[in-house]
Amino acid sequence: MKILLAEDDLRLARAVKRVFEEEQHAVKIVGTGTAALQAGMDDSYDVRILDVILPEMDGLQVFRTMDEQDSELPVLMLTARTEVDDRVTGLDAGADDYMVKPFAVVELLARVRALGRRGMRSANGSGRLRAGDLTLDVSRHSAVRGDVEIELTVKEFQLLELMLRHQGQVLTRAQILDHVWAYDRDFASNVVDIYVHYLRNKVDKGFGKQLIHTVRGVGYTLKP
16 A cells, blocks of 8 residues: 655654555655645545644644545544544544554554555445456446456456556555455465466456566556
8 A cells, every 4th residue: 555644753653654664555754734735635645644733734634625625535643632522523524543642553554454445445436447448347346358248256356446446556465465355364375376367367368468467576567
């Protein structure tokens, strides 16, 4: 996932960034509300983490301004305030989750994973996704390439949907696991490679142009 972290405590921000990057997530750190607002309107982020207390503009103001501009990215608020009223204010403003400092970074990571998956499920949930002559109808759970209907299992469909929503972007194996398999760890360690192989046999084999590509040492990408 690509994550925006607005946090003026640089030591905490670096600790969070280090843990997230170990899980193959990309993290951009900003230290002021103004910088958070500017960066946060980039819809290429999967999740935004906003500290409530930021210089120049507080996190709630940043979030409300983003929300007014129709940004639908998931948001998790951070604060040192422990009063219930402060947490209610954040959630009532529309934030998706809320954590009080101090917190365990691994718990923050788990919550961000959950928000990332929720965002993927909700984005264009009833629409059609296209790449070249491949069309995925999310609401009907159907896939067609050219005039050929492709039968997909549930996991194959979820994997293809993820790649189509991020076409042109390289997805690491860890990112694919987070979005498609969530917390289910009852599978072989090479499950991603296996399912990409299955998907290629159905989506690319027998067609003129290859859509799914391997990026050695990193992961996979779908290019129209």
